[in-house]
Amino acid sequence: MTDTPPLLRKAYLNEDFLHSHKARTLRILAEYLEPEARFEEHEISDTIVFYGSARILPRDEAERKLAEAKTQGGNVAAAEHALAMSRYYEASRELAFRLTEWSKGLEDHSRRFLVCTGGGPGIMEAANRGASEAKGLNMGLNISLPHEQHENPYITHQLTFEFHYFFMRKFWFVYLAKAIIAFPGGMGTMDELFELLTLCQTGKLKKKFPIVLFGKEFWDEIINFEALVKHGVIDAEDLNLFYKTDSVDEAFDYITDQLQAHAVEQPGWGL
Secondary structure, eight states: OOOGGGGSOOGGGGGHHHHHHGGGGHHHHHHHHHHHHHHHHHOOOOOOEOOOOSSSHHHHHHHHHHHHHHHHOOHHHEEEEHHHHHHHHHHHHHHHHHHHHHTSSSSOOOOOOEEEEESTHHHHHHHHHHHHHHHHOOEEEEEEETTOOOTTTTTTTGGGGSSSSSHHHHHHHHHEEEEEESSSOHHHHHHHHHHHHHHHHTTTSSSSSOOEEEEEEHHHOOOHHHHHTTTTOOGGGGGOEEEESSSSSHHHHHHHHHHHTTTTOOOOOOO
16 A cells, blocks of 8 residues: 555645644644643643742752762752752642642542643652642643753653643643642743733733742742832732742642632632
8 A cells, every 4th residue: 555645645634734834823723622622531620730940859869969069079059059949849749749638638529629730840840749649630731842841750641741832831821720839930930920920910810819939038039029019010919919938838728728718619710
């Protein structure tokens, strides 16, 4: 049997066309419809999203790297800082574990409030890991990057996604979210957080949900929200859009209280 001649090939099987600029609309639509179909299949309508740096190490790995730096003449100061930052990995892991156990204990036993991350290493891995350790389903919305960010091994296999378009990935983050926790992170975390805060500030999001900034020292140093109020570019009330804490207990209590008040008895919703 010979291959189908190119001119007789069905359009949806023509890879050259599907990867061309003419088919961009089809690729965008596919990144909406294919995830939507999987969410429906697994009865997923709401998530708790963890944002944060891909570069933060688990404590045991940070301790090993520090020991190597001391014995092999490495950068001890950098390794010591990485060990200090590893507390955020462990906090993300613990918080995801506790939120997953809480969700599984709700009277409504449908799959609700799944931990969802960007699917990569660091804070994202920690959250997927904690949810997995609590024996809960969890999601990873990965993104194809030039340096090839690979998914971490703790994501539920059927709920691992790979996006090409950042905006479609961010749509699914926000559309399903009922709570968001932002741990220390870089450009990507800031991009995701500020787009979310803008949607809330401008009333584009009709749902009410908690936003937690975890790590007061980091956030107070990196973003001076009070200065934005001082200079009149945001209102003082905008500071109520988020809750800052260094405590897993406080974050857990705040998120679960807010979800009980505004989401547990509600059907899944979007933007």
